[in-house]
Amino acid sequence: MDKFAEKTLHTERIFQGKVISLQVDDVQLPDGNTSKREIVKHPGAVAIIPITEDGKMVLVEQYRKALERSLIEIPAGKLESGEEPRTTAFRELEEETGYTTNDLQYITSFATSPGFADEVIHLYVAKNITVVENKRAGDDDEFVELVEVTLAEAEQLEQDNRIWDAKTAYAIMYARWKGIVK
Known part of the structure; x- marks a missing residue:
């Protein structure tokens, strides 16, 4: 105990x-x-590091009302009731980016704010991504724009506070450590 x-x-x-x-x-x-x-x-969430054929990360820019500003982040989304994190990862990758993959690898899970919340994010990397022909519709209240970046560009976005959330910062550190992006 x-x-x-x-x-x-x-x-x-x-x-x-x-x-x-x-x-x-x-x-x-x-x-x-x-x-x-x-x-x-919180039911938990997934986050995905999608990697293009030329070694760039696919990020999404979207408005975050709680912060009253747009951020650039890795794609992510909430687990639906009874849904396995891997299933959520495939769904969110397609909904937010229009990509899919046959190469989805689990990295780790982590608590986002354990001082007051029970949310856990399950982090994946998606390699060999391909465009989905008939993309699944995303949430009606979600507006995102894709941003493809190199590791150096992602780090500059962090310096500029355009990337400002912990899950994306963690993903960039992981990508640098493992050398999965250029």
Whole structure:
């Protein structure tokens, strides 16, 4: 058992939305005292590093309302109920980029904000990508533009704060470490 575990005494559900829910847990701390924890529940997500034949990364630019600005990111999306992460990765790759692959490799999974959320992102790399003839429609409220970049261009986008999210920064570090992009 984890020596720092906090026993949940009571859970109050505050909000249930389309993507997230919010709850407040009363917990017993390891020293016997009690406290409250505000927790965002999320079904999890996938993120994909698509690599073109000429060794570039395919990114998407989209507006992020929470930050009130557009960001350039690796394609990603929420797990649907009961859906395996690999299935989600294929779906999101096609919906967001119009590409598919027969070479989808799992890299790792990681928590995005463990101090207040339970979201876990499953990261994949997609090599040997090909254009889908009849692309699956994306979300009605999602507007994206493709951006193909070299590793040096991605790093410059980070310097310019155009790439500003953790999953994409992690993906760029991984791509550099493994030498999967030019």
